[in-house]
Amino acid sequence: MNASLYGLRFVINHHLFGKTMPLIRGLVLSNRCNLHCAHCRLDERGHQDMDFAEATAAIDAYYREGGRCLYLEGGEPFLWRDGPRTLEDIVAHARRTGFLTVVVYTNGTFPITTSASTVFVSVDGLRETHDSLRGVSYDRIMENIHASAHRSLFINCTINRRNRDELAAFTAHVDGIPNIRGVFFYFHTPYYGYDDLYLEPGERRAVLDELLRLRKRHKILNSRAGLLSARRNDWKRPMAACSVYEKGAVYPCCRFSHDPELCRQCGYLSYAEIDQTLKLKPSAILNAFKYF
Numbered sequence: 001m002n003a004s005l006y007g008l009r010f011v012i013n014h015h016l017f018g019k020t021m022p023l024i025r026g027l028v029l030s031n032r033c034n035l036h037c038a039h040c041r042l043d044e045r046g047h048q049d050m051d052f053a054e055a056t057a058a059i060d061a062y063y064r065e066g067g068r069c070l071y072l073e074g075g076e077p078f079l080w081r082d083g084p085r086t087l088e089d090i091v092a093h094a095r096r097t098g099f100l101t102v103v104v105y106t107n108g109t110f111p112i113t114t115s116a117s118t119v120f121v122s123v124d125g126l127r128e129t130h131d132s133l134r135g136v137s138y139d140r141i142m143e144n145i146h147a148s149a150h151r152s153l154f155i156n157c158t159i160n161r162r163n164r165d166e167l168a169a170f171t172a173h174v175d176g177i178p179n180i181r182g183v184f185f186y187f188h189t190p191y192y193g194y195d196d197l198y199l200e201p202g203e204r205r206a207v208l209d210e211l212l213r214l215r216k217r218h219k220i221l222n223s224r225a226g227l228l229s230a231r232r233n234d235w236k237r238p239m240a241a242c243s244v245y246e247k248g249a250v251y252p253c254c255r256f257s258h259d260p261e262l263c264r265q266c267g268y269l270s271y272a273e274i275d276q277t278l279k280l281k282p283s284a285i286l287n288a289f290k291y292f
C-alpha cells in the first residue's frame with residue numbers, strides 16, 4: 001500500500017466507521033542542537049538522547065499500533081549518533097518495518113543527504129532576519145539546500161513579529177530555489193508565555209490574508225482551506241491522531257503543555273491542514289498528496 005492509499009483508508013475509517021487510526025508519530029531522537037534559536041527552550045527538557053535500541057523499539061511499537069507515518073525530529077536529527085549508527089540507520093529501519101512515509105525535520109545546517117521520503121528545513125525569513133532569530137546559519141543552510149539532491153525538499157517558516165513584514169519577499173526568494181518544492185508557514189506558538197515574537201490574533205489574521213493572496217502565485221504549501229481555518233482559528237485541537245515520542249513517553253498532539261489557552265493560540269498549522277483534510281476540503285486533500 002502506498003501513502004496515498006493509506007490516507008484514503010484513514011479518511012474512510014474516520015468518516016464511515018468513526019474510527020480514527022494513528023496518523024503521525026514524531027520521534028524525538030535527541031534534544032541536542034547546534035543552534036540556539038530565540039524561540040526554543042528544548043535544552044531545558046534535557047538532552048533526552050535515545051539509543052538505537054530504544055528508537056527501533058519505539059518505531060516497531062508504533063507500527064504495531066497501526067501507524068505508518070513517522071516524523072524524525074529533535075533537537076537536530078542529523079546530529080544523532082549511537083556508536084556507528086546515524087540518522088540514516090533509523091530511516092532505513094523505519095522503511096524496512098513498513099512505514100510509508102518517513103519525514104525528517106532539520107535545521108538545515110548539515111548536508112541534507114537522507115533516504116527519508118520528505119525533508120522539511122527550517123528557514124525563518126530572509127538572511128538578516130533568519131540569522132537574528134536562529135543564529136548565523138542562513139548561508140550554510142542555503143548551501144546545503146542547493147547541494148542536496150533530495151527530491152522532496154520543503155522549507156518550514158515560523159511567522160513571528162520579526163519576520164511578518166517580509167513574507168512577500170521571502171516567498172519570492174523561495175520561488176527562486178529550484179530544488180525547494182514549497183514553503184509551509186506556521187505561527188510562533190507562545191509555549192513559554194507571550195514574548196516579543198508573539199502575534200495577536202488580529203495580527204495573525206492580517207498575515208493569513210496576505211498568505212491567501214501570496215499562495216496564488218508562490219510556492220506556498222499551506223492550502224487555502226488550511227489558511228482559512230487558521231483565520232477562523234477553528235481547527236480541531238488537540239489532534240488526537242498525532243503524537244510525539246520523547247524518551248519513553250508518548251504525548252498526544254505535542255510534547256508541550258496542553259493548557260487549553262495555549263492550544264487556542266497554537267500556531268502549528270500542519271494540524272490545521274490535517275483537520276481540513278479530514279473534513280474533506282479539496283485544497284487540503286490535494287496538498288496532503290504533496291508531502292505524504
Ligand code: SF4
Nearest residue numbers: 033035037040075107
Ligand atoms: S534548530 Fe530547532 S531544536 Fe535547534 S534550537 Fe532551533 S528550534 Fe530548537
Ligand code: SF4
Nearest residue numbers: 237238253254263266
Ligand atoms: S499547543 Fe495544543 S494544539 Fe498545539 S500542538 Fe500542542 S497540544 Fe496540539
